[in-house]
Amino acid sequence: MSCTTPLPLNIDQLSATEIAHAVHAKELSATEVAKASLAAIEARDGKVQAFLELSAELALEAAHETDRRIAAGEDLGLLAGVPLALKDNLQLLGTHTTCASLMLKDYQSVYTASCVAQLLAEGATPVGKTNMDEFAFGSSSESSAYHPSYNPWDLQRVPGGSSGGSAAAVAAGEVPLALGSDTGGSIRQPASFCGVVGFKPSYGSVSRYGVVAFGSSLEQVGPLARTVADVALTMDALVHTGRDPFDATNRAVKPSFCAALDQPLEGLRIGIVPKLMELEGLSAECQQAVLLAQKxxxxxxAHIVPVDLPHISAAIAAYYVIGPCEAFSNLARFDGVRYGYQEADQKLFARQTALSRAHGFGKEARRRQLLGAYLLTSGVYDQYYYPAQQLRTLISQDYERAFERCDALLLPTVPRTAFRLGELEKPTEMYAADLFTVSSNIVGNGSISVPMGLGADSGMPVSVQFQGPVFADQRLMSLAQAIERSTNWAGTVAPQFAGKGGEL
Structure with missing residues (x-):
């Protein structure tokens, strides 16, 4: 099927919402859009390296099916014809799911994750799997076993992590929409670094069935896009069918994110945390972004209300106890026997398993598992893991008290803009990138990062973050869209990639 009125536009000039509307209206065919996205990836990804695997055949099959449904007069989903990139820890039948690790280099998905299946049922076109930090351990995408990804705004800088490939693919205009996962900021931090919108829903909003686990009590799947409206549309698509019986932590959420976009801000109380704005390490341009958003x-x-989160400065310490402990438990299954990397010619099972894990996992994956193993040992457990869980309760109580005084919180997304590749050598320096994001994972509330523009000093994208009460995520859409309108940033593609390939 060809479009009735050809549109001489590049794929990066259309949002997911616009594509879905055009496909519904028969102004564009899903097949043409899929080919344009694949062409854009071919033209641009040699520099960005956002993808680990393309799924061109699956994409064209899905697009053809969407066009067939249009021709037959059948109902289409919310994301009809929208190209979709998937972080490589999300299962998709017909692709590899490597988690950017040698441990899973040859692993082929035997089923599709529930969140992915839901978007495909809504008409999305899966174009490929994106790069990430190995098993989501990192904040730069440099720990990928295959190659780093690069920030489309400056190819000498990182795109963030661990969903760096997804953020870079959106920022480079290769796709209008991507899925990532967020265990300590892994959607919001790369979204901020790359100048796109990134949303971590409240824990339990989106099914985690089919997501390779890192921190089971912390992580959540969410969308990255170039507009808030696209994020809202994707969330409505993700929660459209209600609770997933395959995920015990999943709960039914009303699909009303798009309806919340145009809600007025009059009378809303927006909380700010003054002591967060004074923390060492917060750059002047990130601080200024919050002040501008406040105005x-x-x-x-809206009304600005100062609030206090007394224990938030300890959130990153609690996270780097709880996270490694859960990672150690989840990654224990990778023994090189049932699947995954296997060290050959070893006669003893124990030695074979040890060598397979030693060579199959990268440095950061080994570091976090060893840390988790130590923290869960007898004697040490009571000194670290139990107090970290107590601290988690205290932080949650702090948030509950804060939300008695305000409807949402405004805070920085990250302490600084994107750093250069290789710039942060010490693990603790990398962990500090999660300073303003981990608390949302600990508490389980929703959080969205929205671009404010370019920093005056670095010339790189800078963002702010909104957090809301648990399962009050729709309110965050109206706040993020209000900022988007004020900045006129919606739909922005990194200049050096805008219009470079992928013409419709």
Missing amino acids: QLEDQG
């Missing part, structure tokens, strides 16, 4: 919200009728 923009006030101009639209």
Whole structure:
């Protein structure tokens, strides 16, 4: 099927919402859009290296099916014809799922993750799997076993992590939409570094069935896109069918994210945490972004309310106890026997398993598993893991008290803009990138990062973050869209990639 009125546009000039509308209206065919996205990836990804695997055949099959349904007069989903990139820890039948690790180099998905299946049922076109930090351990995508990804705004800088490939693919205009996972900021931090919108829903909103586990009590799947409206549309698609019986932590969420976009801000109370703005390591341009967002919200009728989160400065310490402990438990299954990397010619099972894990996992994956193993040993457990869980309760109580005084919180997404590849050599320096994001994972509330523009010093994208009460995520959409309107950033593609290949 060909479009009735050809549109001489590049794929990066259309949002996911616009593509879905055009496909519904028969102005574009899903097949043409899929080919344009694949062409854009071919033209641009040699520099960005956002993808680990393309699924061109699957994409064209899905697009053809969408066009067939249009021709037959059948109902289409919310994301009809929208190209979709998937972080490589999300299972998709017909592709490899490597988690950017040698341990799973040849592993082929035997089923499709529930969240992915839901978007495909809504008409999305799966174009490929994106690069990431190995098993989601990192904040730069440099720990991938295959290659780093590069920030489309400056190819000498990282795109963030661990969903760095997904953020880079969106920022480079290769796709309008991607899925990532967020265990300590892994959607929001790369979204901020790459100048796109990234949303971590409240824990339990989106099914985790079919997501390779890192921290089971912390992680959540969410979308990255170039507009808030696209994020809202994707969330409505993700929660459309209600609770997934395959995930015991999943709960039914009303699909009303798009309806919340145009809600007025008059009378809303937006909390700020003054002591967070004074933390060492927060750059001047990230601090200024929050102050500018505060003014923009006030101009639209919101009220700014100072609140306190007494224990938030300890959130990163609690996270780097709980996270490695859960990672150690989840990754224990990778023994090189049932699947995954296997060291050959070893006669003893124990030695074979040890060597397979030693060579199959990269440095950061080994570091976090060893840390988790130590923290869970007898005697050490009581000194670290149990107090970290107690601290988790205290942080959750701090948030509950804060949300008695305000409707949402405004805070930085990251302490600084994207750093250069190889710049942060010490693990603790890398962990500090999660300073403002981990608390949302510990508590389980929703959080969205929205671009504010370019930093005056670095010239790189800078963002702010909104957090809301648990399962009050729709409210965050109206706040993020209010900022988006004020900045006129919606749909922005990194300049050096805008219009470079993928013409419709």
